[in-house]
Amino acid sequence: MQEKTHYPTKNGTRALEVIREITFSTDPADFYYMDVNVPCQGACPAYTNIPAYIRCLFEERYSRSYELNRIANVLPGVLGRICSRPCEAKCRHGEPELGQPVNICHIKRAASDFKEAGHIYMEQLFAPLGKKVAIIGSGPAGLAAAHDLSTIGVSVTLFEAFEEPGGMLRYGIPEFRLPRDILKAEIDSILRLGVTLKTGVRVGQDLAMEDILADYDAALLAAGCYKPLKLEIPGEELPGVYTGLDFMIQVTSGRPPHVDKRVLVIGAGFTVFDCARSALRLGAEDVSICLRRTEEDLTVTEDEVFDTKREGVKIKSLMLSRRIIGNGQVEGVEFVRTRPGEIMPNGKRSITPIGGSEFILPADMVIVATGQRPEPLDFPGERDKDGVLVAEKETFRTSEPNLYVTGDYLTGPSTVIEAIARGRAAAEKIAEELTGQKFREKAVRLEETKITDRLRSWDFIPRQEMPFISPIEKRFSTPNTEVEIGYSHEQAKEECKRCYLCYLHYEIDMSRCIYCRYCIDVAPRDCIKMVRAVETNEMGAITGFVETQQWRNVNAIMIDNTRCIRCGECVRVCPVDCISVTRVELVERMLPREKAS
Amino acid sequence: MTEEHFVIIGNGPAGNQAAVTLREKVPEARVTMIDKESTGCYKPNLLPEYVVGKVSEDKLYISPLDFYKAKGIKLRLGQKVIDVNFKGKEITLDHKEVIRFSGLILALGGRPRIPEPLHPFEDLMFTLKTIADARRWIQELGKVESVLIIGGDLTSFAVAKALLHLGKKVSFILDEDAFWPVRYNKEIYEQAAHQLTQKGVKVLACRKLKGVLRRSEHSLQVQVDDRKIEVGMVGAFFGLVPDVKFLTRSGLQIERGVLVDEYLNTGFEGVYAAGDCAEIYHPEIRDYWVSIGYDNAVNLGRIAALNMAGGKVQADVEPESIFFVKDIRANISWWMEF
Numbered sequence: 001m002q003e004k005t006h007y008p009t010k011n012g013t014r015a016l017e018v019i020r021e022i023t024f025s026t027d028p029a030d031f032y033y034m035d036v037n038v039p040c041q042g043a044c045p046a047y048t049n050i051p052a053y054i055r056c057l058f059e060e061r062y063s064r065s066y067e068l069n070r071i072a073n074v075l076p077g078v079l080g081r082i083c084s085r086p087c088e089a090k091c092r093h094g095e096p097e098l099g100q101p102v103n104i105c106h107i108k109r110a111a112s113d114f115k116e117a118g119h120i121y122m123e124q125l126f127a128p129l130g131k132k133v134a135i136i137g138s139g140p141a142g143l144a145a146a147h148d149l150s151t152i153g154v155s156v157t158l159f160e161a162f163e164e165p166g167g168m169l170r171y172g173i174p175e176f177r178l179p180r181d182i183l184k185a186e187i188d189s190i191l192r193l194g195v196t197l198k199t200g201v202r203v204g205q206d207l208a209m210e211d212i213l214a215d216y217d218a219a220l221l222a223a224g225c226y227k228p229l230k231l232e233i234p235g236e237e238l239p240g241v242y243t244g245l246d247f248m249i250q251v252t253s254g255r256p257p258h259v260d261k262r263v264l265v266i267g268a269g270f271t272v273f274d275c276a277r278s279a280l281r282l283g284a285e286d287v288s289i290c291l292r293r294t295e296e297d298l299t300v301t302e303d304e305v306f307d308t309k310r311e312g313v314k315i316k317s318l319m320l321s322r323r324i325i326g327n328g329q330v331e332g333v334e335f336v337r338t339r340p341g342e343i344m345p346n347g348k349r350s351i352t353p354i355g356g357s358e359f360i361l362p363a364d365m366v367i368v369a370t371g372q373r374p375e376p377l378d379f380p381g382e383r384d385k386d387g388v389l390v391a392e393k394e395t396f397r398t399s400e401p402n403l404y405v406t407g408d409y410l411t412g413p414s415t416v417i418e419a420i421a422r423g424r425a426a427a428e429k430i431a432e433e434l435t436g437q438k439f440r441e442k443a444v445r446l447e448e449t450k451i452t453d454r455l456r457s458w459d460f461i462p463r464q465e466m467p468f469i470s471p472i473e474k475r476f477s478t479p480n481t482e483v484e485i486g487y488s489h490e491q492a493k494e495e496c497k498r499c500y501l502c503y504l505h506y507e508i509d510m511s512r513c514i515y516c517r518y519c520i521d522v523a524p525r526d527c528i529k530m531v532r533a534v535e536t537n538e539m540g541a542i543t544g545f546v547e548t549q550q551w552r553n554v555n556a557i558m559i560d561n562t563r564c565i566r567c568g569e570c571v572r573v574c575p576v577d578c579i580s581v582t583r584v585e586l587v588e589r590m591l592p593r594e595k596a597s
Numbered sequence: 598m599t600e601e602h603f604v605i606i607g608n609g610p611a612g613n614q615a616a617v618t619l620r621e622k623v624p625e626a627r628v629t630m631i632d633k634e635s636t637g638c639y640k641p642n643l644l645p646e647y648v649v650g651k652v653s654e655d656k657l658y659i660s661p662l663d664f665y666k667a668k669g670i671k672l673r674l675g676q677k678v679i680d681v682n683f684k685g686k687e688i689t690l691d692h693k694e695v696i697r698f699s700g701l702i703l704a705l706g707g708r709p710r711i712p713e714p715l716h717p718f719e720d721l722m723f724t725l726k727t728i729a730d731a732r733r734w735i736q737e738l739g740k741v742e743s744v745l746i747i748g749g750d751l752t753s754f755a756v757a758k759a760l761l762h763l764g765k766k767v768s769f770i771l772d773e774d775a776f777w778p779v780r781y782n783k784e785i786y787e788q789a790a791h792q793l794t795q796k797g798v799k800v801l802a803c804r805k806l807k808g809v810l811r812r813s814e815h816s817l818q819v820q821v822d823d824r825k826i827e828v829g830m831v832g833a834f835f836g837l838v839p840d841v842k843f844l845t846r847s848g849l850q851i852e853r854g855v856l857v858d859e860y861l862n863t864g865f866e867g868v869y870a871a872g873d874c875a876e877i878y879h880p881e882i883r884d885y886w887v888s889i890g891y892d893n894a895v896n897l898g899r900i901a902a903l904n905m906a907g908g909k910v911q912a913d914v915e916p917e918s919i920f921f922v923k924d925i926r927a928n929i930s931w932w933m934e935f
Contacts, residue, residue, distance in 0.1 A: 096680035096843075097693060294852045296845055309713035314774075317852045318885060337884060340850050349850075357883040471808060472714060 023446040024589065029541035030444040034586045036541075037561045038502045039090035040104060045421035047442070047586050048072040050087055050104055051503035057111055058496035063119045065111035070121060071588065073420055074144050074190065075169075077182045080109025081484065082173055084270070084415040085301055092500055092565065093459075100463040102499045109484075110492035112182070123193065124590050129153040131434050134216040136203045139167020140416045141407025142222035143190050144423030145430075150193035152431045152439050157216070158195055161202040165191075167224050169416065171252045172245065172271065174278050175480040209379040213402060218430050220396075221379070221389060222407040222423060225372035231266065235324025236368070244271040244369020251278045260364030263287045264333055266321055267369035269413075270300050275367045276313045281479035288314040288361070290321065292338055297349050303466065307483065311472060316361075320353050324366055332362040374409045396426040404430055440588050449583045451568035452504065456524070458497040459565065467491075500566045505582045506559045512578035513557055519570035519579065520557070527563035528570060530554045601626035603905060604688060604698040606678050608632035610640065610891050611872025612704030613659055614898030615905075616670045622906035628670045629696070631688070635675035636728055637662055642891040644725050645755040648734045649763045657728065681847050683865040700905045703844075703855055703863070703870040704898055707837025712774055715833070718809040721817060722833035725752055734832075738763065740815050741829025747806065748772050748834030749789060751889055756832060757798050768799040768828065770806065770821065774835060801826070837889075839874035852876055854887045859911045861901045871901035877912060888912075 035042035040050040049068050056065035069076035085105045088094070094101030131154050135142045138160040146156045164170050165187050169178065191197055201207055203223075212219050228243035230236055242257065244267060250256055259282040265275050268291050276287050289308075291298070294317040298305060309315065319335040326332070337357035341350035376387025381400035384390050391398045391405035398405055406426035407419045414422075431439055467485040469475055475483055487495065508519070508528075520528045532553045535544035548554055559570070559579075571579045603619050605612045608630050616630045639657040646652040665672045677691040681701070688696045709724035723737065724730055738744075743766040746753050753769075760767045771789055790800045807820040809831055819826045839854045849863055850856040854876030861869045861877070872894040879886035888897060896912075903910045 096689060096846075097691075294850070294856075296851045306713060310716060312714050337878065339878065340856060343848075354878060354883075356880075357878075359883070470717065472717075473807065 020447060024443040024587075025446060026441065026443050028539040030446075030584075031442070031586070032537070032539050032541040033505075033561075034444055034584065037505070038584070038586070039092060040087040040102075040502070041586055043086040043090040044072070045086070045415075045418045046073040046424070047421075047588075048087075049503075049585055049587065051499060051501045052585055053111060054102070054104070054107055054496050054499040055501060057107055057114075057492060058499075060493075062111055062114035063116050063121075066115040066119070067121060069108055069111060073417060074147050074424075075140065075186045075416075075420065076108055077112035077186050078169060078178060079417060079420075080105060080112050081178050081182070081482075082169075082270075083108070083417055084299070086415075086417070088301075092502055093498060098459075098565070103463055103466070103495050106464070106466050106487055107492060107495055110487045110495075113486050114489065114492070121189070123151055125151050125193075126153040126439060126590075126593065128155070129431075129435060131155065131218075132157070132216045133430060133434075134159060134212045134219045135222055136209075136212075136219065137161075137167060137222035137224055137407065137409070138165035138187075138197065138199075139222060139224045139407060139419065140169060141224070141409075141419040141423035141426070142167065142220070143187060144420040145220055145222060145406060145427040146195045147190045147193065148424050148427035149431060150190075150195055152427070154431060154434070156195045158191075158197045159201045159203050159207070159212075160197065160199045161223075163199055165197055165199060171249045172274070174248070174251060174274050176277070176281070176475070176483050177274065179482050204377050204379060209377075209403070213380070213400070216402075217434055218402040218404060220426055220430060221377075221403070221405045221409055222419075222426075223374065223377070223409045224419075225374050225408045225413050227373050227375045228368070229371040229373060231321055231368055231370060233321055233323050235326060235330070238324055238326045238330045239328070240326065240330030240364060241324055241366045241368065244275045244367055245372055247275050247367050247369075248278065251282070256282050257365075259284045261285045262363045263365045263367065264290055264361060264363040265367045265369060266290045266333070267371070268293065268298055268300075269369065269371065270304070271369040272367075273300055273304055273308050273313075275369055277308055277311055279365070279367070280311055280313065281476055284365070286314075287312070288316050290319050290333070290335065290361070291315065291317045292320050292351055293340055293349050294318060297340075307468070311475060318351075320351065322358065325360065330363060330366050332360050333366055334358055334360050372408075372413055374412070379403070396429050437593070438591055440590055443587060443589050445583075445585045445587045446505075447583045449504065449581050451571045451581050452501055452566070454497070454501065454566070454568065456567055456569070459500075459524075459567070461494055461498050463498070464491045464495040502561075502566060503583055503585050504566050505561055505584045506564055506566065506570065507580050507582065508557055508559060509578040509580060510556050512576050514576055514578075515554070515557060516575060517557070518573040518575065519559075522569040522573050524567055524569070525563050525565060527560050527565070529558055529560055531556045531558045534558070601699045602697065603628050603700040603702070604696060605630045605702045605704055606632075606681075606688070607702075607704035607706055607872070607874075608634065608638050608672070608674065609704060609706040609872060609894065610638065610659070611706070611894040611898035611901070612702065613638040614895045615702045615704055615871060615902040616665075617668065618899045618902035619906060620668050620670055622903065622908075626699075629673060629698075630665075630670060631673045631676055631678055631690075631696075633675065633677040634727065637672075637674070639728060640891060641726060641752075642755070644728070644731045645752065645759040647728075648725070648731050648738070648756070649759040651759070651762070654728070679843055681844060681849075683847060683849065683863075683868055686867070698867075700867040701869070702898070702901045702905060703841075703868070703874060704872045704894075704901075705840045705855075705870075705874040707839050707873045709833065710835045710838040711833055712772075712835055715806065715809075719833075721809045721811060722747070722831045724833055725756060726837070737830050738765070742766055743768070743829045744832060745770065745801075745817075745819060745826065745828040745830075746832045746834060748832075748836075750834045750836040753832070753834030754789075754793075756834065757793065758796070761797055766799075767797075768801055768826070769793050770801050770803045772803075772806075772835065837873050839876075841874060852885065856885075860904050860909065861897060861912055862904065867905065869901035869905055871897040875901075 053065045053068040083105050087104045088101040091101030133154050134157050136159045138158050149156050228245045263279040263284045279287050318338045320338050322334045337354045338351040374388045381398040382390045396404040406422045529545050529547050531545045532548040533546040537543050619628050638659045643652050680689040709726050745768045747770045749771045803821045810818045812818045855870040857870045857875050876887050900910045
């Protein structure tokens with residue numbers, strides 16, 4: 001297709017018309033290419049167009065940078081603070097000889113911080129459909145589903161059991177990590193689409209699901225995981241023993257429990273770190289996180305671990321709780337040492353308790369934060385042995401007509417970005433089933449472009465660290481103040497420079513290549529290869545190269561985009577200008593109604 | 598048949614001993630020792646005495662460079678390993694060279710540990726692990742009269758002793774975190790404080806060290822609880838952390854050291870760890886343990902090499918000498934020495 005940009009003159013006549021050739025592809029091979037070659041976007045459950053928003057921020061188009069996030073993940077200001085950052089683990093800049101990954105999450109926050117105060121975000125809206133959907137739970141999955149269904153033209157009512165919307169974002173994450181005004185602003189920007197919010201309503205108790213199903217065309221359960229897992233060891237019922245979830249809900253509701261001097265927090269997820277840091281702010285003097293495995297096996301971000309330690313929390317590894325000790329009040333925990341073993345199919349490392357290595361750590365409070373699961377609900381439809389409503393993971397359908405399930409209630413505890421992605425997918429599926437139409441589709445957008453203005457020296461810019469409140473004591477005197485201050489404009493720009501912009505695809509036109517090998521000589525990595533053959537998969541996508549050093553066997557000189565760091569040197573030296581650059585982006589397209597299948 | 602190539606990462610006492618042992622046991626194999634530092638192998642335990650002039654620099658070194666040439670041990674100094682593929686048996690160096698190995702001993706040693714709450718003041722604290730560190734101490738000691746030592750690790754006591762010899766005013770804050778791998782308790786604290794006080798060191802009580810500020814070119818202000826202490830310089834001695842950051846994605850099991858079994862094997866075939874970086878479960882103290890100190894490092898380097906060469910030698914995790922008397926089961930021999 002052709003995209004036209006008109007530049008009108010003062011009197012309104014057309015002075016200039018720029019025509020760009022843009023192709024949209026839904027070929028599986030192109031989706032495969034995106035997954036492999038733009039690893040950050042492929043790793044994001046919501047497929048956020050990361051290189052594009054980083055480039056926009058670099059160009060000081062802050063509002064557009066925010067919008068590019070908002071299109072995919074609906075809560076950029078929130079995620080810019082608390083995302084689990086699967087993208088950074090895949091960032092090409094973090095490959096062994098290339099340094100450290102780009103601080104993608106901090107740049108996301110910068111987009112949120114720097115966008116214009118009066119920024120107008122234009123939602124792409126379909127006409128009303130005359131359908132009503134009830135969503136139970138206003139956490140990230142419920143909010144994302146409410147947003148997408150509203151834009152499709154569905155009338156949405158959001159039921160929330162707590163007094164305020166946000167779910168775990170509001171009640172599970174402390175304010176010093178996620179300021180409430182940021183959360184509220186982004187929730188409001190979803191509600192303004194016409195979503196009716198009903199708080200303090202516990203569906204199943206205050207309102208029967210059968211009544212909802214009678215009043216609405218469909219219902220989506222996005223109630224999260226609010227049943228804490230227990231250690232199932234003696235002493236767990238002693239006063240002074242809390243679950244991580246109960247502790248955090250009390251803290252974030254403004255009714256924190258009394259915290260004594262010594263606190264042990266058992267578990268390994270983000271909640272553990274939130275509990276430990278909150279306990280310090282509530283006056284604890286000696287707080288330790290007790291891990292069954294090691295720090296290396298933690299899934300929380302490295303920054304979070306470091307910041308927690310910086311506040312004075314100790315992290316103790318290779319210990320498994322055996323019993324909680326106390327006489328009318330918790331006094332300590334008996335642990336046994338563990339030996340780490342192989343990585344199991346679920347990605348976690350196996351551990352074996354070491355007999356005879358028992359030891360006791362004294363404690364005045366024990367917080368057990370080993371996870372949550374969905375609550376059993378008295379809803380129609382098939383339920384598992386624990387009373388949890390069962391649904392299909394792909395279609396979100398339950399056995400009850402028009403009743404769907406998504407988010408953590410469907411999958412078990414996950415991350416905020418995963419919950420958002422599932423909420424959006426469920427919304428699409430419900431809309432499709434209610435109308436028989438598809439409203440959006442993913443496509444790969446290809447547009448020829450020029451090499452970037454990136455300099456090779458930018459590859460050596462050190463990772464810009466997030467500034468935080470200093471001195472540390474200030475964190476405890478004003479316990480709700482956000483610890484991370486946010487990048488300055490200069491820092492954000494420096495960090496943006498570090499991104500290789502992997503959405504640029506470099507390709508040699510073999511019909512024009514003269515095999516001079518200049519490109520190979522200037523390549524900073526082994527990214528340009530003399531190739532005898534290419535390997536492809538069943539989709540027709542290139543998966544590898546059969547290299548050769550013998551000229552008589554060379555059939556092509558090819559750029560391996562999985563190794564390319566998009567420095568552009570090859571383009572600069574090519575004497576016959578046979579290397580093209582294409583910007584390839586995984587985008588979401590609104591499907592016109594008349595063409596909807 | 599492919600020639601065996603044993604690689605040792607780390608040119609400290611453990612690595613050095615491992616190389617020598619391998620050369621003796623497997624004369625036909627290639628032995629390569631890689632270290633990011635450019636200096637030859639030295640005895641870190643002599644650094645405090647070097648700082649105060651009791652030992653000359655040439656006495657620090659274990660063997661002259663010619664020794665390695667004569668033994669057929671290839672030394673690659675000043676070269677930094679940035680990645681290890683344990684399954685593929687490949688090492689990647691900073692300059693992108695890839696080295697294949699048939700056996701590998703990690704003798705990475707450690708770098709001085711600064712607890713995270715003190716990181717903002719890191720630049721104002723002196724550590725003592727390398728000869729370069731020692732030179733900085735020598736330079737600074739010429740300008741100041743008083744030194745505050747924070748910590749309590751092996752080196753800290755030797756430094757305090759050396760500074761007294763130099764006539765400096767020495768004060769000491771004993772920090773429980775510094776005693777790792779020893780399990781800290783009141784008895785250990787009192788023992789250590791008693792030994793220090795007897796020698797003329799002022800032991801300061803401290804619940805929380807809040808910060809260090811530079812007051813002038815030769816004066817620092819240390820905020821301890823609600824007090825402010827003026828000193829010439831501050832030494833930080835919180836033990837070592839293994840230098841294994843570059844291995845975190847490699848699949849190696851790492852806690853505070855590289856976790857190994859009683860034969861010092863890391864879990865990967867033909868890959869061992871020795872010295873300060875090897876962490877082993879110690880059945881006697883029923884806990885994980887890192888054997889610190891020069892003699893232990895040499896011993897572990899030897900054992901790792903023997904096992905690499907086909908032996909089945911168990912690491913002697915509890916030599917009598919490292920344990921204190923009576924019922925305190927911990928490595929506190931350096932206090933006795935002090």
